[in-house]
Amino acid sequence: MLELKGHTSDDLCRSMLERHADVISVQKPVVALKKLKIIISAALKLSNSKGFQAMSLRDLSKESGVSMGGLYAYFDSKTTLLNMILTEVTGAVDRVLGNPPPEVVSDPIEHLKWLIEAHIRLTEEMQPWFSFAFMEAKNFPAKERSWAVDSEELTEALFADVTARAIADGRFRPGVTPLLPTMIKPLLQDWYVKRAKYRRRKVSVEDYIAAVQEMVLTTCLPVDQLAALAAR
Amino acid sequence: MLELKGHTSDDLCRSMLERHADVISVQKPVVALKKLKIIISAALKLSNSKGFQAMSLRDLSKESGVSMGGLYAYFDSKTTLLNMILTEVTGAVDRVLGNPPPEVVSDPIEHLKWLIEAHIRLTEEMQPWFSFAFMEAKNFPAKERSWAVDSEELTEALFADVTARAIADGRFRPGVTPLLPTMIKPLLQDWYVKRAKYRRRKVSVEDYIAAVQEMVLTTCLPVDQLAALAAR
DNA sequence: ATTTATAGAACGAACGCTCGCTTGACAAGT
DNA sequence: ACTTGTCAAGCGAGCGTTCGTTCTATAAAT
Numbered sequence: 001m002l003e004l005k006g007h008t009s010d011d012l013c014r015s016m017l018e019r020h021a022d023v024i025s026v027q028k029p030v031v032a033l034k035k036l037k038i039i040i041s042a043a044l045k046l047s048n049s050k051g052f053q054a055m056s057l058r059d060l061s062k063e064s065g066v067s068m069g070g071l072y073a074y075f076d077s078k079t080t081l082l083n084m085i086l087t088e089v090t091g092a093v094d095r096v097l098g099n100p101p102p103e104v105v106s107d108p109i110e111h112l113k114w115l116i117e118a119h120i121r122l123t124e125e126m127q128p129w130f131s132f133a134f135m136e137a138k139n140f141p142a143k144e145r146s147w148a149v150d151s152e153e154l155t156e157a158l159f160a161d162v163t164a165r166a167i168a169d170g171r172f173r174p175g176v177t178p179l180l181p182t183m184i185k186p187l188l189q190d191w192y193v194k195r196a197k198y199r200r201r202k203v204s205v206e207d208y209i210a211a212v213q214e215m216v217l218t219t220c221l222p223v224d225q226l227a228a229l230a231a232r
Numbered sequence: 233m234l235e236l237k238g239h240t241s242d243d244l245c246r247s248m249l250e251r252h253a254d255v256i257s258v259q260k261p262v263v264a265l266k267k268l269k270i271i272i273s274a275a276l277k278l279s280n281s282k283g284f285q286a287m288s289l290r291d292l293s294k295e296s297g298v299s300m301g302g303l304y305a306y307f308d309s310k311t312t313l314l315n316m317i318l319t320e321v322t323g324a325v326d327r328v329l330g331n332p333p334p335e336v337v338s339d340p341i342e343h344l345k346w347l348i349e350a351h352i353r354l355t356e357e358m359q360p361w362f363s364f365a366f367m368e369a370k371n372f373p374a375k376e377r378s379w380a381v382d383s384e385e386l387t388e389a390l391f392a393d394v395t396a397r398a399i400a401d402g403r404f405r406p407g408v409t410p411l412l413p414t415m416i417k418p419l420l421q422d423w424y425v426k427r428a429k430y431r432r433r434k435v436s437v438e439d440y441i442a443a444v445q446e447m448v449l450t451t452c453l454p455v456d457q458l459a460a461l462a463a464r
Numbered sequence: 465a466t467t468t469a470t471a472g473a474a475c476g477a478a479c480g481c482t483c484g485c486t487t488g489a490c491a492a493g494t
Numbered sequence: 495a496c497t498t499g500t501c502a503a504g505c506g507a508g509c510g511t512t513c514g515t516t517c518t519a520t521a522a523a524t
Contacts, residue, residue: 027502051371053285057480067505068481078480135370139283149429179435179443183419186426190418197381203411211411215451226455259468260523289514299471301517310514 002117007092007126013037015091016084023080025073032074039064039074043081044128052082052136082136089126089133090151096122097158108166109217115158116188116216117209123192124205130192152185159184163220172220180220187212234349239324239358245269247323248316255312257305264306271296271306275313276360284314284368314368321358321365322383328354329390340398341449347390348420348448349441355424356437362424384417391416395452404452412452419444 013036017024026032042064046055057078061068075081096118104114123130159181166172177183191198191208198208218226245268249256258264274296278287289310293300307313328350336346355362369380391413398404409415423430423440430440450458 025502031503051283051285053283054371056478058478061506069483069506070504072481073503076481138367139286177443177446179439180447182429183422183443183447186418186422187415190415193418197414207411211409211415214409215412215415215447219447219450223455223458226458257469263469288512290512293472300515301472302470304515305469308515 002114002121004096004118004122004125006095007122009037009041012088012092012126012129013040016040016088019087020075020080020084023076035066035070036074039066039071040085041128043085044132047136048128048131052132053139085129086133086137089129092122092126092129093151093155097155108162108169109171109221111162112159112166112216113213115162116184116212119155119188120191120205120209120212123188127192127195131195134189134193156181156185166220171222173222176220180216184212184216187215234346234353236328236350236354236357238327239354241269241273244320244324244358244361245272248272248320251319252307252312252316255308267298267302268306271298271303272317273360275317276364279368280360280363284364285371317361318365318369318380321361322380324354324358324361325383325387329387340394340401341403341453343394344391344398344448345445347394348416348444351387351420352423352437352441352444355420359424359427363427366421366425388413388417398452403454405454408452412448416444416448419447 010033013033017029017032017036024032024036026035039060043055043060046059046063057068057071060066061071064071075084097115100111100114100118104110163172163181167176191205242265245265249261249264249268256264256268258267271292275287275292278291278295289300289303292298293303296303307316329347332343332346332350336342365380395404395413399408423437
């Protein structure tokens, strides 16, 4: 099974500490990491249930057990807190999807299947982070919003690249819709946007990965290869 | 081309006036309709750019040109305003998708294609309303949220029904993923959630409808029918 | 004259954020 | 061994502001 590394909440908070050392006034790394994890986990919990805007810092203080003043040792404004979280999410996407294992890059179809699996597994392990990013990125100041869009387009570009390579190599059915790379994204996003629904219906990650791969491949592979695919 | 009726902003606001006559204190229908249209359109504009929570009633007052007191002649709380809009959206979905033309209901595959087209065309014409519903439904009190989920599941149920009929009739490939009806929804939603992206890329409604139909049908039709489909 | 509609000041609550004070761990000085 | 000094860390009442909502005075329509 595909293994991904470096995005436990521990890893992510450690990365946040480094990235925002200028704004975080707590010096001792052990203390800082421990508290930051608590604060971020509380922030994700509250934001994902009522929205980031609707979460007041008093809510966050109560949920995390850190006082108002204490919170401001970890960020200098509520908007900074938002950006700190969003930055880690896009960072994780770039790091994971941008580094495919060497054995898949030579075959565009294997690469495509890997991208689908890696994306779904990553969002599964970082589920609250992705829900947060998806829900909140829209509602914010022009600056932050535009790079949220950029990040979305960057992911899509990975699918567009691999699709273009497959077409150039004659591995896809002629005339397959040019919208294919665009349409993969919403299928991947549904896994974390509607996570509760899939949990309720007992759909496993593996089920979902297989379903998306099936749908995408049947859309783009040459017709004469589909029988073999279905037979597996 | 498929024609849908009864969901211009005029129709929708008229319906809002009837449905919430108890809460709207303005008596003269002509005046009420005119102003309500202005208020709702301003509310959708502001909400879709900064989020419903972040839209203050002072923003809304300024944008619509209606005073604070004036606004409260049309709703008795900000939450009521939210519900008034959401109610019209789910109402339109039920009305349109629940009434397929007689000529398609006998054939599950035609019915499926019609559902896809009707959903995308409806969300195209009511785009700001659907964006609003999608973005805001999540962040709200248990009551409103649960029926937002219900409404989502109801739409999905229509796809599940028609899929089940197609399978019973032997019209689908054996072993097609049971997740198919679930996965159609995010494809349909992408049209209004990421409307700006598709506009920027000059993707027309017709293009998008065709692409979704292609993707769905290639996933579920028997392999020996796909060549014919591709040839069209 | 009476009803209907509108404007905008006013209100209490809650917001993000600040700041002076307390705490506690640890090292220096005796 | 004990006291003292130091400073990072944490606290929460309070600041100015803005929120949703209400109210009263006025204007318009009938």
